[in-house]
Amino acid sequence: MADLLFFLRLTTRRAGWMLLGAVFAVLVVALGLALLGLAGAVAVGVAGGLAWWLRPVALGRSAARYLEKLTTHEATFRILSDIRIWFFDRVSPLVPGRIDSGRGGGKGGTVSLRAGDLLSRLVGDVDALDGLYIQLAVPSLVALLTVLALAAVLSAVAPSVAVAVLALLLAGGLAVPALAERAGRAAGRQQVERSARLRQQAIDLTQGLTDLIAHEAVSAALAGAGRASARLGDAVRHQALVAAVGAAATQMLTQAALIAVLLVGVAAGADGEAVGPTLAIAAFVTLAAFEAIAPLPLAYQMLGRTRAAGRRLREVAETQPTVVDPAEPTVPPAGTDLRVDGVRFAYPGADSVALDGVDLTVRAGEKVAIVGPSGSGKSTLLALLLRFYDPDAGAVRIGGADLRDLAQDDHHARLGVLSQGTAILAGTLRDNLTLGAPDPDAASLDRALRIAGLDRFAADLPDGLDTWLGEAGVAVSGGEGRRIALARVILRDAPILLLDEPTEGLDAETERAVLAALAEATVGKTVVMITHRDAVAQAMDRVVRMEAGRLVE
Numbered sequence: 001m002a003d004l005l006f007f008l009r010l011t012t013r014r015a016g017w018m019l020l021g022a023v024f025a026v027l028v029v030a031l032g033l034a035l036l037g038l039a040g041a042v043a044v045g046v047a048g049g050l051a052w053w054l055r056p057v058a059l060g061r062s063a064a065r066y067l068e069k070l071t072t073h074e075a076t077f078r079i080l081s082d083i084r085i086w087f088f089d090r091v092s093p094l095v096p097g098r099i100d101s102g103r104g105g106g107k108g109g110t111v112s113l114r115a116g117d118l119l120s121r122l123v124g125d126v127d128a129l130d131g132l133y134i135q136l137a138v139p140s141l142v143a144l145l146t147v148l149a150l151a152a153v154l155s156a157v158a159p160s161v162a163v164a165v166l167a168l169l170l171a172g173g174l175a176v177p178a179l180a181e182r183a184g185r186a187a188g189r190q191q192v193e194r195s196a197r198l199r200q201q202a203i204d205l206t207q208g209l210t211d212l213i214a215h216e217a218v219s220a221a222l223a224g225a226g227r228a229s230a231r232l233g234d235a236v237r238h239q240a241l242v243a244a245v246g247a248a249a250t251q252m253l254t255q256a257a258l259i260a261v262l263l264v265g266v267a268a269g270a271d272g273e274a275v276g277p278t279l280a281i282a283a284f285v286t287l288a289a290f291e292a293i294a295p296l297p298l299a300y301q302m303l304g305r306t307r308a309a310g311r312r313l314r315e316v317a318e319t320q321p322t323v324v325d326p327a328e329p330t331v332p333p334a335g336t337d338l339r340v341d342g343v344r345f346a347y348p349g350a351d352s353v354a355l356d357g358v359d360l361t362v363r364a365g366e367k368v369a370i371v372g373p374s375g376s377g378k379s380t381l382l383a384l385l386l387r388f389y390d391p392d393a394g395a396v397r398i399g400g401a402d403l404r405d406l407a408q409d410d411h412h413a414r415l416g417v418l419s420q421g422t423a424i425l426a427g428t429l430r431d432n433l434t435l436g437a438p439d440p441d442a443a444s445l446d447r448a449l450r451i452a453g454l455d456r457f458a459a460d461l462p463d464g465l466d467t468w469l470g471e472a473g474v475a476v477s478g479g480e481g482r483r484i485a486l487a488r489v490i491l492r493d494a495p496i497l498l499l500d501e502p503t504e505g506l507d508a509e510t511e512r513a514v515l516a517a518l519a520e521a522t523v524g525k526t527v528v529m530i531t532h533r534d535a536v537a538q539a540m541d542r543v544v545r546m547e548a549g550r551l552v553e
Ligand code: ADP
Pocket: 100, 106, 107, 108, 347, 348, 350, 354, 372, 373, 374, 375, 376, 377, 378, 379, 380, 381
């Protein structure tokens, strides 16, 4: 229950829309009751003068129904977008310390989330919450008010009927939904978990297709996805069965109530009361009231699913980021010199340290190359300079200020970063280039393209800079992706550059061209560049070597 209350609290901003939706929903049922009651009365001839009212009430009910759909959906969509934004705000500080956006998943993080799993939460789980208001809260309120209204009407016109009908109505409105909730609880949770797993498998299958084909593992992967799909199917089938039984039970209770009304009425008639007209009204109103409780079993059956989805969202949202901004950030220093002082660092949950007492000073404007074997901690050092993590011991400083005392945004604003895994986003080449520097002028764009060795590539694209790249557009090779990332960094024109293997994936000739151009682009900037190429390292002011988490000269 706590999970649901938590999300209900998130919806308070939309209370106005929710209230409006609820008002129309109640109006629909009220007019429905009025319509059937009126029809019953007119049919038996006790209210001939009221016949005129039938048409406006019927039209009014349709109008109210339309407005109800409009407002409840408006409320739901607004709530869902609030929840999505809220969730995204929580998730972004978790990258990359807690959530590894890469394929492998965060080793040792507390929530190890793969990209597909995160997508499931952002899309499927948030969507599962839409039932909370529109399927659960509104119908429950409507049903409650209807039962109260019916109790009032029936006890006034036909008290003998009231008890029987209300008993059946309570069975339909309370007992059946409660049973449905119980019957759908486990399957609802399974639905959420299994559809997340299926989504993950589908993503793995498409993203890893070339590898799977090369290793003749496609059929095994397909069989795995097929099993995941069948397991999801089991849960969905179970839910469908429960839903059908719930609907049937409600239907039977409705019929039983109708029969009860008639029986009680006929019995009263046999005693000599003139029950005809009241009986007809009572029968019609009873039908309308059962209509109001009909959606409840399904709504409560889905509660398990909604709750599981809510729990999965909270699990991520309440994960503590590895780094947090200080309460009162210091003013960012003017200097761009970097100091790494006795830094020790182990990844969360890892057994061994990744950095084991690292000291490094990079003066403002100095260009330092870091070389060393794979796994020696080079990228980790860059991650600490970025403050993706805080050191376990020692400190990282910029312009004399400890990174932990700075606002992350202030720090990042002065960095141009080329990381090892370059993401090409779905968008045009221009979108991809201007990610860190919106609205550059044409001259800067040309310069960045030239320095990154992309001028030919851009010129050959069908729509030039406005060509779509990525999955929905022109495919980009690894080397081209690297160069796009490099051009992105150059455009950003930050005073400090952190480059992880900027020439990886380039042929020797292009590498030479890029290096020469990079020398031009980095004039006056502080540069830390990881590389495993001697030629690249020699072009820098100084070369330091990392081995097993330590700097060696
Ligand atoms: P390099 O860039 O020099 O190849 P890294 O800095 O990437 O080396 O890795 C240093 C060590 O930290 C390696 O042992 C690696 O396995 C480990 N490591 C790297 N990234 C992570 C991570 N996200 N979680 C846990 N361990 C990691």
